[in-house]
Amino acid sequence: MTKKQISMVTLSLLLANIMSGLDATIINTAIPAIVSDLHGIQYMGWIVACFLLGMSVSVPIWSKIGERMGNKFAFELSLALFILGSVLEGVAPDIYFFLISRVLMGVGAGGMGSLPYVIVGYIYPNIKRRTVILSYIAASFSAACIAGPLVGGWIVDALSWHWVFYINVPLRLISIILSFLFYRGIRKPNINTVFDRLGAFTLIGGLTCFLIGIQMLGLASNFLVAIFVIIGIVMLVWFILVEKKAASPIVPLSVFTNKALVGDFILFAFAWGAYIAVNTYLPMWSQAILGTTALIGGMTLIPNSIFDIAGSQSTPHLLRHFNNYHLLIFDFTLIAITVIGLIIVPISTPYQILMSIAALSGLGVGSIFVILQIKVQIDAGEKDMAPATSLSFLIRILAQTIMAAVYGVIMNLALARGIAGHHNITMTMMNKLSDAESAKSLPKALMPTMRTIFHTGIREIMIVSLLLIICGYVANFIYNHHEAKKAAE
Numbered sequence: 001m002t003k004k005q006i007s008m009v010t011l012s013l014l015l016a017n018i019m020s021g022l023d024a025t026i027i028n029t030a031i032p033a034i035v036s037d038l039h040g041i042q043y044m045g046w047i048v049a050c051f052l053l054g055m056s057v058s059v060p061i062w063s064k065i066g067e068r069m070g071n072k073f074a075f076e077l078s079l080a081l082f083i084l085g086s087v088l089e090g091v092a093p094d095i096y097f098f099l100i101s102r103v104l105m106g107v108g109a110g111g112m113g114s115l116p117y118v119i120v121g122y123i124y125p126n127i128k129r130r131t132v133i134l135s136y137i138a139a140s141f142s143a144a145c146i147a148g149p150l151v152g153g154w155i156v157d158a159l160s161w162h163w164v165f166y167i168n169v170p171l172r173l174i175s176i177i178l179s180f181l182f183y184r185g186i187r188k189p190n191i192n193t194v195f196d197r198l199g200a201f202t203l204i205g206g207l208t209c210f211l212i213g214i215q216m217l218g219l220a221s222n223f224l225v226a227i228f229v230i231i232g233i234v235m236l237v238w239f240i241l242v243e244k245k246a247a248s249p250i251v252p253l254s255v256f257t258n259k260a261l262v263g264d265f266i267l268f269a270f271a272w273g274a275y276i277a278v279n280t281y282l283p284m285w286s287q288a289i290l291g292t293t294a295l296i297g298g299m300t301l302i303p304n305s306i307f308d309i310a311g312s313q314s315t316p317h318l319l320r321h322f323n324n325y326h327l328l329i330f331d332f333t334l335i336a337i338t339v340i341g342l343i344i345v346p347i348s349t350p351y352q353i354l355m356s357i358a359a360l361s362g363l364g365v366g367s368i369f370v371i372l373q374i375k376v377q378i379d380a381g382e383k384d385m386a387p388a389t390s391l392s393f394l395i396r397i398l399a400q401t402i403m404a405a406v407y408g409v410i411m412n413l414a415l416a417r418g419i420a421g422h423h424n425i426t427m428t429m430m431n432k433l434s435d436a437e438s439a440k441s442l443p444k445a446l447m448p449t450m451r452t453i454f455h456t457g458i459r460e461i462m463i464v465s466l467l468l469i470i471c472g473y474v475a476n477f478i479y480n481h482h483e484a485k486k487a488a489e
Contacts, residue, residue, distance in 0.1 A: 005182040006123055010133060012178035013116040014140045016079060019171050020112055021144030026152035026164055027051075033161040038095040049215045050099045052401045054106020055113065056211055056394060057204045062111040063118060063390035064196070064250050071119050071386075072183045076176050078111025083172045090165040114393040118386045121377050130377075131316040135370050138312035142366065146305040199242045199250040206235030211398075214405045255388050260379040263479025264372050265395050267328065270472035271335070271372075272396045273403040275365045277465035278304070278338055280404060281411075281458050282358050285342075288433045288454045290351055303355045304362035311366025324371055325480040329473065331371070334364030336469045343462045347455045403468075410464060411457040418453030425450060 001009070027047070034047065066074040085105025092098035116137060124130040155163045210232025213225050243249040255261055279301065286292045286300045311331070318327060338361035345353065373392065380388035419425045425446055432438035433450050442450070 001123060001182075001184050005184060008178050008182035009119070009123060010136075012175045012183070013119060014137060015171055015175040015178070016075075016112045017116060017137050018140045018144045019168055019175075020109060021141035022148050022151065023109070023168065026148040026155075030152055030156050030161040030164045033156050034098070035095070037161065038092065038098055046099055046215075047102060049211075049401075050102040051106040051109065052397060053208065053211050053215075054103040054108075055110040056397050056401060057207045058107040058110035059114050059390050059394040059397065060203060060250050060387070061200055062114055063386045064200075064248075065111075066115060066118060066386060067248075071115060071122070072179060074111060075115045075119065075183075076179050078108045078115060079172050079176045079179075080108070081105075082108030082112055083169055084108070086165040086168040086172075090162040113397075114390045117373060117377075117393070118389045121385050121389060127374065127378070128316070131319065131370065131374050134373055135312045135316050138366060138369050139309040142305045142308040142312065142362075145308075146302050150299075196242070196246045196248055196250050199239060199246050202235050202239035202242055203250055206232050206239055208232070209235060211401055214402050217405045217409045250387075251391065252384055252387055255380065255384050255391065258379060258384075260479065261376065261384075261388060263475060264376045264379060265392060266475045267368075267472060267479070268372055268392055268395050269399040270468050270475060271332070271365060271368050273399040274335055274339065274465040274468040274472070275361060276400045276403050277407055277461050278335075278342070278358055278361050280407065281461055282342070282354060285354060285455075285458055286351060289347060289451045289458075291439060292351065296351075300351070300355050300358065303359035307359040307362035308366035311363040311368075312370050313366075315367045315370040318367070319371070319374075323480075323483060324375060325476060325483055327371055328368065328476045328480065331364040331367045332469055332472045332476065335361045336466065337361075338364075339462050339466045339469060343459055343466065347451060407461045407464070410461050414457030414460055415453060418456060422446075422449060422453075425453075430454065 062074055062078060065077070082105055085101050085103075085108055088101035089098055089105060092101055117134065120130060120133050120137070124133055151167075152164055155161075155167065209228045213228030213232060216225050216228065240253070243251060243253050282300050282304075286296060315327075338357050338359075341357035342354075345357070373389070376388050376392045377385050415427065415430050419427060419430065429442055429446070430450060430453065432442055433447075433454060439447075
């Protein structure tokens with residue numbers, strides 16, 4: 001490929017990533033209008049869950065489609081599915097049609113989220129240049145996350161929630177056109193490879209059942225949750241047995257015999273599992289405890305996203321002077337400072353202080369992403385780079401999905417304990433607390449007590465997040481200490 005072709009393809013990847021970041025946050029401002037218009041308030045949590053489900057089950061499949069049909073075809077197909085899902089969501093006549101369309105959109109997002117990193121790995125063979133490009137992609141996602149709540153709020157107010165999805169169409173089409181015109185496959189697709197259908201079936205079925213079970217924690221009976229989780233685990237074990245015999249496996253099990261690569265996956269899981277606590281519950285702190293609007297609550301994460309960009313952009317330079325082991329210690333410490341800060345600060349902490357504390361976690365997670373994504377590709381080698389890169393993306397999604405459900409259960413238990421000691425406070429009242437308009441109808445005399453109960457739940461969530469960070473320190477020592485020791489000799 002010529003320099004111009006590489007530049008245009010990189011622009012296509014950046015556009016796809018910008019829209020992914022925008023969609024990740026723009027939807028939050030539209031959810032109240034969507035559930036009101038489609039009469040689906042009881043399915044509010046599933047709007048996010050269905051999207052994550054579509055992403056999770058499709059990510060490993062996309063790398064295999066890229067191997068068999070070419071990354072160019074796979075990337076353009078993922079964009080097309082995302083566009084189709086967006087249009088169908090915009091015209092959805094009811095909540096059920098909307099949720100099915102949301103899964104389809106998630107499937108497209110699975111390819112858009114994972115394939116750019118695979119493509120970058122091939123079109124930029126120089127590691128230093130690849131590190132810089134990956135930092136740009138990470139920064140573009142974070143920048144779009146900043147704009148999401150503001151753009152979404154304006155669209156919902158000025159137009160309607162439908163346009164939150166229609167806005168995806170023109171930019172995705174530009175991305176497809178750029179890819180179609182300028183992308184020339186670096187590697188020839190292996191069209192003679194037999195597609196591992198049984199592997200795909202057991203993987204998709206296993207992940208679907210397992211994640212549905214996790215998402216139903218606290219919402220359905222423990223028996224039903226257990227059935228879904230057990231079926232999911234059984235199918236995933238079946239998947240492993242199938243992959244051992246498959247001629248062209250969906251996930252080469254050899255990647256799990258690579259100790260360094262396994263360490264990268266584990267560090268990704270701990271970092272993203274811990275970080276989702278800050279990303280989810282800081283806006284809730286702002287709305288439920290400080291009484292801000294949803295828009296202001298979403299803006300608490302803007303400094304976090306700005307520092308995320310700073311972290312991703314500074315990492316290529318830092319990697320020239322420091323090793324992975326010491327940089328990861330520093331980055332996990334930044335996230336730990338945020339989490340510990342949210343554990344120890346009082347309930348009356350001003351809005352601006354919370355934003356400042358949270359910003360440090362953005363700096364840490366932005367740097368961790370670039371370090372580990374490059375490390376995954378180096379540790380995997382060219383042969384396993386595509387499936388390993390897709391797996392790293394899948395592990396981040398799974399860590400967020402599982403820990404989001406766990407944190408939700410922790411919050412529900414904390415709220416249940418809190419209202420058990422106050423017979424004049426109900427769970428319905430606690431639900432109203434997180435919405436500024438609904439909170440106006442609550443008895444003012446009970447507000448301090450209700451906010452204290454909510455604050456207790458957030459503190460317990462942050463304690464669990466801190467435990468994951470400690471596990472991250474341990475994993476970093478186990479898997480990366482020897483590299484630092486070798487470099488020092």
